[in-house]
Amino acid sequence: MHTEEDMRVLIAEDEGRLGKFVKAGLEESGFDVDWVKNGDEAFDRLTHREYDAAVLDIMMPGRDGLSILRQVRSSGNSVPILLATARTSLDERVEGLHLGADDYVSKPYFVEELAARLTAVVRRRDGGATSVLQRGDITLDLVRHEASVNGSTVQLTSREFGLYEYLMRAPGRIRTRTQLLEHVWGYDFDPETNVVDVAIRRIRRKFADVGGDAAIESVRGVGYRFQGGCAS
Amino acid sequence: MTPRTRIGINRKLVRMFVPATLLLLFVFAALSWFFLQDGGYLASGSRAERPDLSAGPPCFEDGGPPPLPWEKRSQSAMDERPNPHGLGIRRHRLPLVLCAGLFGLALLGIGSYLFWLLVQREMDRAAARSARFTADVAHELKTPLAVMQSVVEHAIRHSDGNAGVERLGSDVLDEVRRLKSLVTRLLLLAQSDAGTLRLNMEKLDLSELVKLSAEDLSMITGDDPVETNIEDGIIVMADRSLITQVVQNLVSNAVKYNRHGFTISLCLVREGDVAVLSVSNGVDPVAPPDVDRIFDRFYRGDTARGSKLEGAGLGLSLAKEVVVASGGQISASIEGDRIVLRAAIPVA
Numbered sequence: 001m002h003t004e005e006d007m008r009v010l011i012a013e014d015e016g017r018l019g020k021f022v023k024a025g026l027e028e029s030g031f032d033v034d035w036v037k038n039g040d041e042a043f044d045r046l047t048h049r050e051y052d053a054a055v056l057d058i059m060m061p062g063r064d065g066l067s068i069l070r071q072v073r074s075s076g077n078s079v080p081i082l083l084a085t086a087r088t089s090l091d092e093r094v095e096g097l098h099l100g101a102d103d104y105v106s107k108p109y110f111v112e113e114l115a116a117r118l119t120a121v122v123r124r125r126d127g128g129a130t131s132v133l134q135r136g137d138i139t140l141d142l143v144r145h146e147a148s149v150n151g152s153t154v155q156l157t158s159r160e161f162g163l164y165e166y167l168m169r170a171p172g173r174i175r176t177r178t179q180l181l182e183h184v185w186g187y188d189f190d191p192e193t194n195v196v197d198v199a200i201r202r203i204r205r206k207f208a209d210v211g212g213d214a215a216i217e218s219v220r221g222v223g224y225r226f227q228g229g230c231a232s
Numbered sequence: 233m234t235p236r237t238r239i240g241i242n243r244k245l246v247r248m249f250v251p252a253t254l255l256l257l258f259v260f261a262a263l264s265w266f267f268l269q270d271g272g273y274l275a276s277g278s279r280a281e282r283p284d285l286s287a288g289p290p291c292f293e294d295g296g297p298p299p300l301p302w303e304k305r306s307q308s309a310m311d312e313r314p315n316p317h318g319l320g321i322r323r324h325r326l327p328l329v330l331c332a333g334l335f336g337l338a339l340l341g342i343g344s345y346l347f348w349l350l351v352q353r354e355m356d357r358a359a360a361r362s363a364r365f366t367a368d369v370a371h372e373l374k375t376p377l378a379v380m381q382s383v384v385e386h387a388i389r390h391s392d393g394n395a396g397v398e399r400l401g402s403d404v405l406d407e408v409r410r411l412k413s414l415v416t417r418l419l420l421l422a423q424s425d426a427g428t429l430r431l432n433m434e435k436l437d438l439s440e441l442v443k444l445s446a447e448d449l450s451m452i453t454g455d456d457p458v459e460t461n462i463e464d465g466i467i468v469m470a471d472r473s474l475i476t477q478v479v480q481n482l483v484s485n486a487v488k489y490n491r492h493g494f495t496i497s498l499c500l501v502r503e504g505d506v507a508v509l510s511v512s513n514g515v516d517p518v519a520p521p522d523v524d525r526i527f528d529r530f531y532r533g534d535t536a537r538g539s540k541l542e543g544a545g546l547g548l549s550l551a552k553e554v555v556v557a558s559g560g561q562i563s564a565s566i567e568g569d570r571i572v573l574r575a576a577i578p579v580a
Contacts, residue, residue, distance in 0.1 A: 012272060015375055021382035028389065076349050108378030108412060110385055174388060174398065178405040187409050188416065189480045191452040191487065198451040221399035
């Protein structure tokens, strides 16, 4: 089973500034990152080195992401691959998934979101997706979509569960409202009223109802974070 | 699957030109053979008894073809000749005129078909150019947005608890999200206009999807009451990502424009072979929104909630494009002091 700490990922991104921040962000999240700026180099690395996962931009100089994916898969390499695309084109997403991509992120994506997706695809590939997440006295059953605190069950709705899981996976790290909204609802949902705040209030109330604490800390004017400093 | 249906139907019609043209050519050949063969209709008829035609240049053994109208000499000679069969000279020409007409029609058919192929090729090229253009615009707009977003995200992560930086960063991220959403919507509309909007159709549980939106509705309405009636197990063929946007747009639209204190209702029922999603909210009966323009781009009606509404007014027009491309229909109607938006999508 991999943890983020020993995951080696390849990032193929031709936009220099973006690549720099993505590399830095993933490294802060504990990934070991190799960053290349063109498709031919990405293909070369993928065929000669062992990676736990790769993020391929669809549009880049040299080979494009889709052809690399096709070649890598036809050579029998099943390394988890995420496609990143700046186009809205659904065709590419569909084609990518057909070609054997494990997931896709559309640009602009949050590095935090990319890290979460990378962890998820590697976990899935390992076949050992944890079914339970535990932090302190809080347990999250990822299969039954249930939370429990001190042994008491807290029933969460789909949205609440998605939100809580995202926060719980990165204790101590701020998630802005925008990041939470995008992760749980998608960025096209623009309700104006702050749906994230309402959902967090509901989660807290549900935990309080069974005498527990949801362990979510508000960061005023920014967002929320799950209490605790380091991932367990 | 693709929105090329309209062009596809025309193509089918045009393909009929080929058999039609071949048929015309065949009829033309058959008639020519019948009328012009040795001992055929013309030969055995009046032509055999035609008087002196040698005044004209002898081209054929039997005296040559019938003279043309501008051959005045021959014309007058023919007009005067006896006609034992009682057929006037104009009748003799009739088969030839008929043949010429048919031949003309055949040429017209072939010409039209070739012309259509040309038009079709140009249309395909234009669609490809347009798709390419929208893809390029998307890339050009989204790359700086991606950089901006990653810089701000980085800044927040390294703010060391500096509340000012965190708050400013958070505000910028929210605006970046709005821009992303706007760019995406404009591009989807552009693709729809260019006929290049491709849907990734799959069977999906619309009931589950609408239930999620019902949960969102309960969270975003504030004090306004909510009424939901969602029939279980309605499966439709649609593009998951786009149909999710449709439902979300309809729901957030109802919340935005609801008259304060009025109930917002969200229903999904199956009526025959369509799934009908209806979302309704209260409106001011004195100045109701213009239902004829509600799906227009950038249309934003008067609001019951004041003027601080955000959004470009693209949500409903996009919803319409997606529903229509999915083989469904969408409509808006005013019923008393409520506006009802209904989307009907064929069930799988």
